[in-house]
Every structure is written in structure tokens, then in C-alpha cells.
Amino acid sequence: MAQLQFRDVTLGYDRHPAVHHLSGDVAEGALLAVIGPNGAGKSTLFRGIVGLLKPLAGSIAAAGLKPREIAYLPQIADIDRTFPISVFDFVSTGLWRSVGIFGGIGAAARDKIAQAIAAVGLTGFEGRGIGTLSGGQMQRLLFARVLLQDARVIVLDEPFNAMDSKTSSDLLRLIEHWHGERRTVLAALHDMDMVRAHFPQTLLLAREAVAWGPTAEVLTTDNLAQARRMCEAFDDAAAPCAPAQSSKAA
């Protein structure tokens, strides 16, 4: 069953497409790597999936899930790390969907929070302010919150940037654990070895989908070379995209 369906979706900014006419399904429980050069539209696609960006055309369906029920780890987090909030309180915001604005956080919830903190190896940091964490610890913290969100679909935008190998492998284990629980996980990545070793499915994006399928079939020299040739710049003089291109061609 398809968990995510892209129906000829175009996402972008100021009418310029960053993801152009993407169609395809992500099966429930899939572990999908989204790769492509910088500016290929990976983050834009993710922002579209979680509802931060409205499609310019086409649609994204999530099999009945609302965009708010999808856990999202952004590439550039907009977190004010000087705000005086503790690691424990910060992670607890992952329970938002179940406790909302007024719900209390009882003993059971506190246990869950402590478990999430333990799962990312931050036990002992509960009372520390988030401003005192290192970059890697901060990323672990964000994973703990995603863990607590308990979402059926998890979207991770370059989660291993600037992480050391220990942190990466710890967090990768968490992703495989989610995969084992039949959650649908999408991750934007640059490390091809990691993609080959851990991600069964791959979408190679270069504004348009260059290839999408089993990782071994996608990561060919030809495909990667084609993706690299993509022109990043918007063309200010570009004409409106003809509607015929994908749907009416048939």
C-alpha cells in the first residue's frame, strides 16, 4: 500500500520549480534515500511532504495522514539555542500530538521521554540547557524528539551532516529500528556508501526524478552523471511550463 503518493507534483518558489513534475509512490514501511546534488530539490520535496510548502501544481497524498502527523527533521533547524529550556523539556515537545496545548505530562509520559533520551545516548543530560550541547548532541536531541513523535512517516533532511562516525552509526541504528517497526522513513543523504549499505530504495533527484527504485539500479554511473549535469539556476525569463509535458503526453 502506498503511504505517500506524488501526483505530478511541482514544488518551488516564486513560480520557479525546484521539484518538477514528480510522480510516484512511496510504499508503506519503505526506507527511502533521497539523493541528488545541492539544489536538486531534496529539502523542497520534504517541505512539501510536511505541508510547509504548498505545491505549485499537482498534489502529495499521505494515505489519510495529515501533514502534521508526519515527523520532520529539517536540515537547517530554526532553533534558538539561547532559550533557557532543558533537554528534558525540549524532548517532551515531541509529545505535542498526544498532549497538545493543555494536556498534562504524567508519569507514563515522563517514562517515555526518559526512554527516548536514553535511546539516543543522552541520559544524564536531562537537566542541562540545550545551549550547552555540542552539534552532535543537538542532533541526538532532535532524534529523541522525532522518536517521541511516534509518527507513521518520518522525514529526515540530511540527518548526518557534520556528525562523527559514532553518532552517525548510533542514529542509523535508530532509523533501522523505525524501519523494523514498518514506519515509512525518507532521508536526504550524500554518503553513497551509507545509502548502498542501509537503504533498500533510492530516489535520485535533480529537480526532476532522474531515477527511482531499488538502490543498486538507481546508483549507476550514468544516472549520477546525469544528475550532476542539472542546471541549478532559475531562469528569470523562463516561459510558463506547458501543461502537456507529463499528463497529456499520453
Added chain:
Amino acid sequence: MLREVLFAPFSDFEFMRRALAAVIALSLGSGPIGVFLMLRRMSLVGDAMAHAILPGAAIGFLLSGLNLFAMTTGGLVAGFAVALLSGLVSRSTGLKEDASLATFYLASLALGVTIVSVKGTNIDLLHVLFGNILAMDDPTLLMVATNATITLVVLAVIYRPLVVESVDPLFLRTVSRAGAPAHLIFLGLIVVNLVNGFQALGTLLAVGLMILPAGIARFWSRDVTPMICIAVTSAIVSGYVGLVLSFQTRIPSGPAIILVASLLYLGSVLFGRVGGVLPQLFPGRHLEA
């Protein structure tokens, strides 16, 4: 002797008791608002909003003279209009909130001063600019208390989204729609409290009971909740000491209160446990781990 200085003004004079009640109510509302203003790096936004209230109050003055109720209503309307307009402009365009607010408040302030000086005297202008906490009549006092109560209740309701929006706005947007309303309601609360302070301290100093106590609190705690308590306490202490000072020395009450708060702030900068100057100079030996 000490008793005479510290308590007699309040036991002997009703206007002093009213002033003290007003300043306590003000502190309860302004303290927490100030803490959030500071944590969201909006301290000067509070200042700008205080000026934005002026034309509304001035129109109230124009219509019915030095009538506190009319001036307050006018101030509320003007403040909400500016808060909403600048909030909407910054949310719907790329303009940052500070820039959008600056444009609105400058226009407001110019308009306000023009209106007051066309109609009133210099004394009126002084009253509007610096307030008079020693002239609290019943309706005004009641209104100050009501506004403080509203502030505390509403803040309790929007507390969680407000905190999360301050730390991680992007996350809040992906899990909830409460961010924008919480933001706008918070702007509204700023206005309510500025109008409150306006009666007592005037447009120029009203923001003082928000920003200075929050600044003091930042030097004594690393957590929001204690910060709020410290801010409220130091605001009340400043209010009380300021009133006593003003009674004994004839320094105008508004400036006296803010001066006392400034002294507390100076002390906190020097001695504050969290990042104060002296603790930084003499931090003690480093720890093992």
C-alpha cells in the same frame, strides 16, 4: 524611625496605598511579558509598541480631556491596530518583525505628539509622556487589576505554544497551528500591559517595568519559570522602594520606580550568578568533569 519611613506613607495616605496596589498589579502582568519579550529578542519591540499607543491615547484626550478611561480605550485600539498590522505584515511578507514595527510606531508617535500638542498644554503632554501613579482613581485601579488578571490567565493558556514557538518555530509549524494565534495574542498582551503601565508611568517609561525586571531575572536563573518569578518580585520591590523614595524625596514617582529597577539591574549585571561580571572574573577552580 525606619517604620515611619517604610510604612507610614502607606498607612497614612490612601493615594499611596492605591499607588502600591497599582504597582503590584502592574508587576504581576508585566514581569512575565517582559521575560518573553527578552527571550524572543523583542525588548525594543516593547519600547516601540509603547510609542505606538500614543496616538490612540491622544485621540481619547482630544475627545474627552484628561479622562483616563477614554485615553486607555484609545491606547488599546491604537496598540492592537499597530500590533496586528505589523504582525500581519511581517508574517505575510518577508519583512522582519522589528523593521515592520519600527515603521508603524514612528508614524504613530509623530501622529500622537502632534495631536496632543495641537489640543493640550505642555503639562498635558508631560502627563501623557510620564504618567502619574499617585492619581489612581477607583475605575483606573480596577482596570489595572483587571488587565493584570487577564494577562496571567491568557498567558497560562498560550504558555506552551509560546515557549515552543520561541525555541523552535519550525517544529511548532509542523505539529500544530497554534503558533500564529499564540504569537498574535502575545502581541495583544504586550499592548494590554503597556496601556496598564501607561497610566502609572507614562508612554516613555511604561515599558520599564517589563524590560528591566526581565533583564534582572536573566542574571539569576537559567530556566524560564524561576526567571518569571524573579522578574515579578524585582518589579514589585522596585515599585515599593520607588514609591517610598518618591514620597520622601519628591522625586517624581514614575522615574523613581524605574531608577530603583535600574539600580537592581546594575547590581545584577555586577553580581548575577548567571553571567554576571564578578562571577565571570572569579569563577573558581575548574571542575574535574
